[in-house]
Amino acid sequence: MSVVNAAILGFGTVGEGVYRTIQSHQEELEAALGKPVKVVAVLVKNEHKSREIETDVLVTTEIEEIFNLPDLHVIFEAIVDKEPSFTYLKQAIAKGCHVITANKEMFCYHGQELLDLAQKQRVGVGYEASVAGGIPIIQTLQQLLNINNVTAIQGILNGTSNFILTEMREQKQSFEAALALAQQKGYAEADPGNDIYGCDAFYKLMILSGLVFGEQPDLKSVKINGITGITLEQIELADQWGLRFKHLASIEKKQERLHASVTPVLVSQSHPLYHVEGVDNAVNVTGDLVGDITLQGPGAGMYPTASAMVEDLVHVLQKPAGEKARNKAASKIIKENGEQDASYWLVSNIKQEQLSNAGIDFEQLEESFFAAKASPAQIEQLKEQEDGTTVYYPIVGTFELKNEHKETHLIGAHG
Numbered sequence: 192m193s194v195v196n197a198a199i200l201g202f203g204t205v206g207e208g209v210y211r212t213i214q215s216h217q218e219e220l221e222a223a224l225g226k227p228v229k230v231v232a233v234l235v236k237n238e239h240k241s242r243e244i245e246t247d248v249l250v251t252t253e254i255e256e257i258f259n260l261p262d263l264h265v266i267f268e269a270i271v272d273k274e275p276s277f278t279y280l281k282q283a284i285a286k287g288c289h290v291i292t293a294n295k296e297m298f299c300y301h302g303q304e305l306l307d308l309a310q311k312q313r314v315g316v317g318y319e320a321s322v323a324g325g326i327p328i329i330q331t332l333q334q335l336l337n338i339n340n341v342t343a344i345q346g347i348l349n350g351t352s353n354f355i356l357t358e359m360r361e362q363k364q365s366f367e368a369a370l371a372l373a374q375q376k377g378y379a380e381a382d383p384g385n386d387i388y389g390c391d392a393f394y395k396l397m398i399l400s401g402l403v404f405g406e407q408p409d410l411k412s413v414k415i416n417g418i419t420g421i422t423l424e425q426i427e428l429a430d431q432w433g434l435r436f437k438h439l440a441s442i443e444k445k446q447e448r449l450h451a452s453v454t455p456v457l458v459s460q461s462h463p464l465y466h467v468e469g470v471d472n473a474v475n476v477t478g479d480l481v482g483d484i485t486l487q488g489p490g491a492g493m494y495p496t497a498s499a500m501v502e503d504l505v506h507v508l509q510k511p512a513g514e515k516a517r518n519k520a521a522s523k524i525i526k527e528n529g530e531q532d533a534s535y536w537l538v539s540n541i542k543q544e545q546l547s548n549a550g551i552d553f554e555q556l557e558e559s560f561f562a563a564k565a566s567p568a569q570i571e572q573l574k575e576q577e578d579g580t581t582v583y584y585p586i587v588g589t590f591e592l593k594n595e596h597k598e599t600h601l602i603g604a605h606g
C-alpha cells in the first residue's frame with residue numbers, strides 16, 4: 192500500500208479531533224509510517240449537520256458504503272453505545288481492516304472478542320483512547336506486563352467528574368453549571384449520566400482489568416458510586432480540613448480474587464491524587480518489580496483523545512498482528528494485607544451516639560460531619576443500624592484524628 196486509507200465512524204468531539212489531527216500531523220504520520228494517511232470516509236448519524244470535511248471524503252449514514260470502498264486499511268471508531276459499534280468493528284476486522292476505538296462501553300463488554308477475532312485475521316486493535324483519554328496507560332501496561340506482575344491499579348478515570356469537582360471547589364460553581372461547562376468543552380459523554388453516576392470510570396477500570404489480570408470480575412458485583420451526592424457544602428468543609436473529593440476507581444487481586452470499586456473518596460494533601468485537577472486523570476499502577484508509578488494527563492477532550500488514537504494508528508501498523516493480546520499470565524499472587532485495618536472516613540448525617548456506641552474513634556468537624564477512624568467491619572455495622580441517609584467517604588493519604596498521626600493505606604478496593 193502506498194497510502195493508508197482510513198474511515199472514521201462518528202464525527203463528534205473525538206471523530207472530528209482524529210480527522211483534524213490527521214490533517215495537521217500529516218508530515219509526522221508520513222515520517223512514522225513511510226506513507227501518507229488519507230481519510231476516505233466518515234460515518235455519521237445525522238446527514239443534515241454541517242461539518243468541515245473536504246469534499247472528496249465520502250460522508251455517509253450507511254456503513255455498507257464504507258465497507259464497499261476498495262482498499263480500506265483502518266477504521267477509527269468514535270461513536271456511542273455498544274451497538275452498532277461492536278457489529279461494525281467485527282465486520283471491519285472480518286474484512287481485514289485494523290480497528291482503533293475510543294468506545295469504552297463497547298470495549299468493556301466486547302473487547303476480548305474483538306482482540307481474538309483480530310488475532311485470527313492478523314490485524315491490530317488499538318484501544319488506548321478508551322481509557323484515560325490522552326494518557327498512554329494501555330501502552331504503558333503492555334510494556335510492563337512482560338515480566339512484572341501488576342498487582343493493583345487505582346486512579347481517577349473520568350475527566351468530567353474530576354472537572355466538576357474542581358470547578359465546584361475552585362469556582363464555587365453549582366454541580367449543574369460545572370456539568371454544563373464540561374459538556375460545552377466536549378469532555379462529557381453523549382449521555383452525561385455515564386460520567387456522573389460512575390459508569391464511564393467502571394467501563395475503563397474493567398478494560399484495564401482485562402488487560403492486566405486477563406479477566407474481569409463479575410461486572411454486576413462491582414460497587415459503582417458516582418459524584419452526584421457530593422454537595423458544595425461537603426466540598427468546602429473537606430477543603431477546610433485539607434481534604435479533596437476525588438472519584439476513585441480501583442482494582443486489586445488478593446488471593447486469586449479481584450476486588451474492584453468505583454467511588455468518591457477524600458484524599459489528603461500527601462496523596463498523589465490530591466493535585467490532580469480539572470479534566471486530568473491519573474492512574475497509579477503497582478507492579479512487583481517496578482513498585483508504584485503514576486501517570487497523569489488530560490483524561491478527555493478532542494485533541495488528547497485524538498492523540499491516543501493516532502498514536503494507536505502507528506502501533507497497529509508497525510506491530511505484527513496478535514502482539515497485543517492480553518497478558519493472561521499476569522498478576523499471580525498478591526498477599527492479603529490489612530483489609531480489616533482501621534482507616535479514616537468522613538461521615539455525615541449520623542448521630543454522635545451511633546459512632547460512640549460502635550466503639551469508633553471520631554472527631555466532630557461540624558454539626559453533622561465527623562471524621563472517624565473505623566474498620567470496614569465497623570462501617571458495615573453502622574450501615575446496618577442507620578436509616579440509609581448517612582454518607583461515608585473514605586479518606587486516603589495521611590490524615591490526623593485528634594493528636595494521632597497515621598499513614599492510611601492507599602485505598603483498597605473494598606472502600
Ligand SMILES: NC(=O)C1=CN([C@@H]2O[C@H](COP(=O)(O)OP(=O)(O)OC[C@H]3O[C@@H](n4cnc5c(N)ncnc54)[C@H](OP(=O)(O)O)[C@@H]3O)[C@@H](O)[C@H]2O)C=CC1
Pocket residue numbers: 200201202203204205206234235236237238240268269270271272274275293294295296320321324377378379380381490491492493496
Ligand atoms: N469526548 C471525549 O473526550 C472522549 C470520548 N470517548 C468516546 O468516544 C466516543 C465518541 O465520543 P464523542 O466524540 O465525545 O461523542 P459525540 O456525541 O460528540 O459524537 C458522537 C458521534 O457519533 C455519531 N454517531 C452516534 N451514533 C451513531 C450511529 N449509530 N451511527 C453513526 N454515527 C453515530 C454522531 O453522529 P452525528 O454527528 O450525526 O450526531 C456523532 O458524530 C464515545 O464512545 C466516547 O465514550 C473516549 C475518550 C474521550
Ligand SMILES: N[C@@H](CC=O)C(=O)O
Pocket residue numbers: 321323324348349350351352378379380386391490491492
Ligand atoms: N466522558 C469521558 C471522556 C473520556 O473518556 C470523561 O469525562 O472522562
